[in-house]
Amino acid sequence: MFLFALLIVPLGALCFAELGTSFTKSGGQYTYLLETLGPLPAFLRLWMTFFFTRPASSSTVSLAFSSYVVEPFFAPCAAPTVLIKLISVLAVTFVVALNCWSVTMASRTQVALTFIKMSALVLIIVPGFIALAKGKAEPLQNGFEVDSLTLDRLPLAFYNGLYTYGGWFNLNYVTEEIINPNRNIPLAIILSMVTVTIFYVLVNVAYYTMMTPSELLMSDAVAVTFASRALPGLILVIPILVALSCLGTLNGGFFAIPRMLFVGAREGQWPTIFSMINIHRRTPLPAVLLQYPLVVLMLINGEIYQLITFSSSAEWFFIALTTLGMLVHRYRFPLHPRPFKVPAVIAVIFTVVCFFIVGLSLYSDPWNTGRGCILALTGVPVYYLTVQRFRLPNRLRHIFNYCSKHLQMLLKVVPQEIRTH
Numbered sequence: 001m002f003l004f005a006l007l008i009v010p011l012g013a014l015c016f017a018e019l020g021t022s023f024t025k026s027g028g029q030y031t032y033l034l035e036t037l038g039p040l041p042a043f044l045r046l047w048m049t050f051f052f053t054r055p056a057s058s059s060t061v062s063l064a065f066s067s068y069v070v071e072p073f074f075a076p077c078a079a080p081t082v083l084i085k086l087i088s089v090l091a092v093t094f095v096v097a098l099n100c101w102s103v104t105m106a107s108r109t110q111v112a113l114t115f116i117k118m119s120a121l122v123l124i125i126v127p128g129f130i131a132l133a134k135g136k137a138e139p140l141q142n143g144f145e146v147d148s149l150t151l152d153r154l155p156l157a158f159y160n161g162l163y164t165y166g167g168w169f170n171l172n173y174v175t176e177e178i179i180n181p182n183r184n185i186p187l188a189i190i191l192s193m194v195t196v197t198i199f200y201v202l203v204n205v206a207y208y209t210m211m212t213p214s215e216l217l218m219s220d221a222v223a224v225t226f227a228s229r230a231l232p233g234l235i236l237v238i239p240i241l242v243a244l245s246c247l248g249t250l251n252g253g254f255f256a257i258p259r260m261l262f263v264g265a266r267e268g269q270w271p272t273i274f275s276m277i278n279i280h281r282r283t284p285l286p287a288v289l290l291q292y293p294l295v296v297l298m299l300i301n302g303e304i305y306q307l308i309t310f311s312s313s314a315e316w317f318f319i320a321l322t323t324l325g326m327l328v329h330r331y332r333f334p335l336h337p338r339p340f341k342v343p344a345v346i347a348v349i350f351t352v353v354c355f356f357i358v359g360l361s362l363y364s365d366p367w368n369t370g371r372g373c374i375l376a377l378t379g380v381p382v383y384y385l386t387v388q389r390f391r392l393p394n395r396l397r398h399i400f401n402y403c404s405k406h407l408q409m410l411l412k413v414v415p416q417e418i419r420t421h
Contacts, residue, residue, distance in 0.1 A: 027263030036325030047379030113248030128206020320354030
């Protein structure tokens with residue numbers, strides 16, 4: 001389904017480029033929902049992000065990282081699940097510590113890991129196309145058969161394809177930290193989407209020169225299987241490079257998402273401590289650190305495809321809601337400045353397709369998708385009891401304030417001093 005993702009994801013990226021230039025606050029989807037559809041949808045986005053979708057997404061990436069680290073040492077046998085999850089916890093711990101320690105170090109690490117990622121992709125693409133030039137194209141002839149594809153498998157196929165292109169909306173979380181966002185946000189999103197699309201298509205073609213579709217689906221670490229056939233001399237190098245690529249994705253998520261929680265707290269919809277920064281490190285320490293136990297908990301209890309379905313259905317519902325909000329805002333405020341504006345038909349097509357995918361996943365996998373819907377709705381009473389108007393007993397308020405005060409002293413954090421929005 002990567003061809004479907006190839007067609008639909010650029011439309012969403014263009015919509016988010018418009019949103020990023022129309023609203024110059026950080027926070028990404030939270031900010032856009034707050035400005036277009038109101039405080040309740042925005043709060044539900046925060047609620048789902050902190051407690052469910054971000055832990056699930058981070059767990060998925062960390063499991064992929066550990067699979068590539070461990071699999072080469074156990075091939076052709078399956079690696080122990082306990083070991084994979086232990087390595088995953090260590091990876092998450094490292095990334096959290098890095099983002100708590102220094103924003104500069106985290107961003108430089110991200111640049112280095114991106115370079116490693118591109119190098120790994122080139123190492124996969126080149127031997128694949130050499131094999132293609134020698135006539136090894138048999139698997140490609142049957143690479144896109146759809147005879148075995150049934151309606152109940154479609155959503156997972158969609159989500160796996162869309163998940164690969166994930167990250168195109170991460171830049172919008174840090175709008176306030178971008179120089180000249182009206183120019184650089186659309187430029188960065190468009191260039192990155194073109195680059196990712198080209199490399200992803202080429203990598204898939206390279207894989208199919210060495211592996212049949214069934215072998216590719218059965219492999220727990222595709223790059224390991226590919227390297228064993230195409231680059232036997234680099235059978236340990238390729239998986240490590242791919243693992244570092246996964247580590248870069250994990251680091252990017254922990255770098256960007258806390259900004260949403262930071263802005264939510266700044267707007268008064270999330271505990272105030274999330275809008276504070278460490279006095280020594282200048283990092284949003286609470287927003288990064290308080291995600292850690294939730295990620296570890298979901299990582300221990302989850303399985304990679306189950307996590308993708310669970311997190312993706314909720315993620316794409318809110319993405320669709322965000323672009324719907326963009327259309328509503330256009331109608332209500334036609335004179336609002338929009339330095340970058342996409343045709344309305346693009347936003348309509350993208351929104352309809354996203355809602356259709358989520359609806360289809362509710363039919364094919366009602367448990368994981370329905371669980372995501374129910375968990376999102378649990379945020380509604382929380383919003384009315386704590387955000388719109390604090391209706392909880394005063395004793396609970398005092399307990400919460402006491403915990404927040406001591407956590408603030410423990411983490412050595414203070415409110416933001418310089419206004420950036």
